[in-house]
Amino acid sequence: xxxxxxxxxxxxxxxxxxxxxxxxxxxxxxxxxxxxxxxxxxxxxxxxxxxxxxxxxxxxxxxxxxxxxxxxxxxxxxxxxxxxxxxxxxxxxxxxxxxxxxxxxxxxxxxxxxxxxxxxxxxxxxxxxxxxxxxxxxxxxxxxxxxxxxxxxxxxxxxxxxxxxxxxxxxxxxxxxxxxxxxxxxxxxx
Numbered sequence: 001x002x003x004x005x006x007x008x009x010x011x012x013x014x015x016x017x018x019x020x021x022x023x024x025x026x027x028x029x030x031x032x033x034x035x036x037x038x039x040x041x042x043x044x045x046x047x048x049x050x051x052x053x054x055x056x057x058x059x060x061x062x063x064x065x066x067x068x069x070x071x072x073x074x075x076x077x078x079x080x081x082x083x084x085x086x087x088x089x090x091x092x093x094x095x096x097x098x099x100x101x102x103x104x105x106x107x108x109x110x111x112x113x114x115x116x117x118x119x120x121x122x123x124x125x126x127x128x129x130x131x132x133x134x135x136x137x138x139x140x141x142x143x144x145x146x147x148x149x150x151x152x153x154x155x156x157x158x159x160x161x162x163x164x165x166x167x168x169x170x171x172x173x174x175x176x177x178x179x180x181x182x183x184x185x186x187x188x189x190x
Contacts, residue, residue: 001049004042009093013043013101044108047098050091051115057085061123066134071190072182079153079178082120086154087169092161099162121146128189137189145189152181 003025007016018039022029036042060081064074085091102109125142128149132139139145156177160168169177 001042001046005046008043008046008097009090012097013039013104018042040105043101044105047094047108047112048115050094051112051119054116054119057082057120058123061120061127064127064131066131066136068136071131071136072186075182075185076178079149079182080174082150083153083157083174083178087157087161087167087174089167092158092167095158096162121150124149139189145185148188149181149185152184153177 004016004021007020007024011020016039018029018032021039021042022032025032032042036045060078064071064078067074098109098112121143124146128137128139128145129142131137132142137145157167157169157174
């Protein structure tokens with residue numbers, strides 16, 4: 001799977017053959033076929049295996065204390081952690097690869113979104129709902145607020161990366177996006 005990941009990332013789905021993967025893994029093509037029926041199955045396994053990594057992010061999103069005084073600092077820390085997780089070069093590259101092949105594999109793209117980013121959004125929505133119940137936020141539509149929060153953070157760095165072929169931001173810029181995204185979010189929902 002590691003060899004397949006490297007080759008798919010470097011050459012794209014269409015440009016990758018099982019021979020390429022076998023060479024990179026230093027095994028025979030038959031060995032690859034023993035584990036994976038075809039290239040499509042291997043690609044799907046690789047893509048869906050990355051959704052397990054979202055658990056750490058889900059835990060972060062669920063752990064925002066309902067304290068009005070520290071809420072801005074906690075949200076900025078959460079925003080920065082989300083930016084770090086979702087703008088890593090390998091995540092951006094995989095996102096681009098999944099999007100590029102969404103027409104050919106729509107179920108795979110949907111599953112990757114649902115098991116990954118949608119889980120983060122659902123947890124964030126539950127967190128915003130609980131912060132509203134605690135009187136710290138005023139959110140009428142928690143899932144929409146979760147989309148607003150992540151959109152404020154990710155729009156600039158992710159779009160730049162998608163159009164430029166890789167990350168185009170500095171740590172200072174991510175800090176700025178986190179702080180200003182939270183400021184705008186709180187202006188609407190506090």
